[in-house]
Amino acid sequence: MREPDFWYRPSSWVSHVLTPLGAIYGLVAAARLQRQGFDAGVPVLCVGNYHAGGAGKTPTVLALTKLLRDLGERPVVLSRGYGGRLQGPVKVDPERHVAGDVGDEPLMLAMTVPVVVARDRVGGIALARSQGASVILMDDGFQNPAVAKDASLIVIDGDRGLGNGRVFPAGPLRAPLSPQLARTDALIVIGDGTAARAVAAAVAAQAKPVLRAHLQPDAASVALLVGKRVLAFAGIGDPHRFFRTLRGCGIEVVRERVFADHHPFSPGEIGTLIAEAERDGLILVTTEKDLVRLRGGAEVSDRARDILAFAVTLEFEDGAQLRKFVTDRLFQARQKKFRRDD
Secondary structure, three states, rough: OOOOHHOOOOOOOOHHHHHHHHHHHHHHHHHHHHHOOOOOOOEEEEEEEEEOOOEEEEEHHHHHHHHHOOOOEEEEEOOOOOOOOOOOOEEOOOOOHHHHHOHHHHHHOOOOEEEOOOOOOOOHHHHHHHOOOOEEEEOOOOOOEEEEOOOOEEEEEOOOOOOOOOOOOOOOEEEHHHHHOOOOEEEEEEEEOOOOOHHHHHHHHHOOOOEEEEEEOOOOHHHHHHEEEEEEEEEOOOOOHHHHHHHOOEEEEEEEEEOOOHHHHHHHHHHHHHHHHHHHHEEEEHHHHHHHHHOOOHHHHHHHHHHHHEEEEEEOOOOHHHHHHHHHHHHHHHHHHHHHHO
């Protein structure tokens, strides 16, 4: 879905009208957060956010995958597979599956790390463990109580923050902020913006780490496009962050095209973009996640062969702080399991 503009406006009559519905939704969501989750038998690290829409979870999962492997762990990602038709549990196979099967984010992640998709996350635990998981990385699922988490790392965009701070549908929050803060073990703020300052202060006041990070453009992607005139398009949670990143690298974005998050591109839409780019002498560029969805069918894939993906990675300002947090949490989780089994 495309986020309503009023979610990110300080005051809106639409938001005020929907606030009673948000209060009811919030009560249910807050009560749900209290439930006890299933013990996975191995440490579970959850990467989530407080609100609907994009914040940078996928690059965070990839950064944690690298860190865990450096620590000698065998991470397996567990995802609900949003946007895919398969209920699972199923291990994602990039050679066999398309985004319409398992969702775009799991398909993208599966090129780097083993990924299990399961609507029933408890059902996905057994398959993840059968793949040799020493740690399960949950991609989203912070508000879902089905699986007990040993650490929840919440990602927030420094530029967008939490919008109007109201609960869905009046705003972007998936549950009232207070119970979500209580279950936060670390906050990851992406970018230099100040919109997340109040949330970061609230997390720090609980003596929990606030980790700063930045999306770092891939040097090869920049080299291909710097000084070029491009038509940039994206169907992600925050397309304008993508456009800003391109411009920040010295790439001339002549035209922008915005689609809803997880948008399934049709052959006609891709044909229109290609025709527009060819007419005006522009290069078509999109995100890695969008390009994954463009591989969903023979006709779309053939048309999209000349579209470039702009790659980014997440880099932490204090990698040692993140490493210590993850190491401590893994140790605590295993000590807890040892005491239970003793």
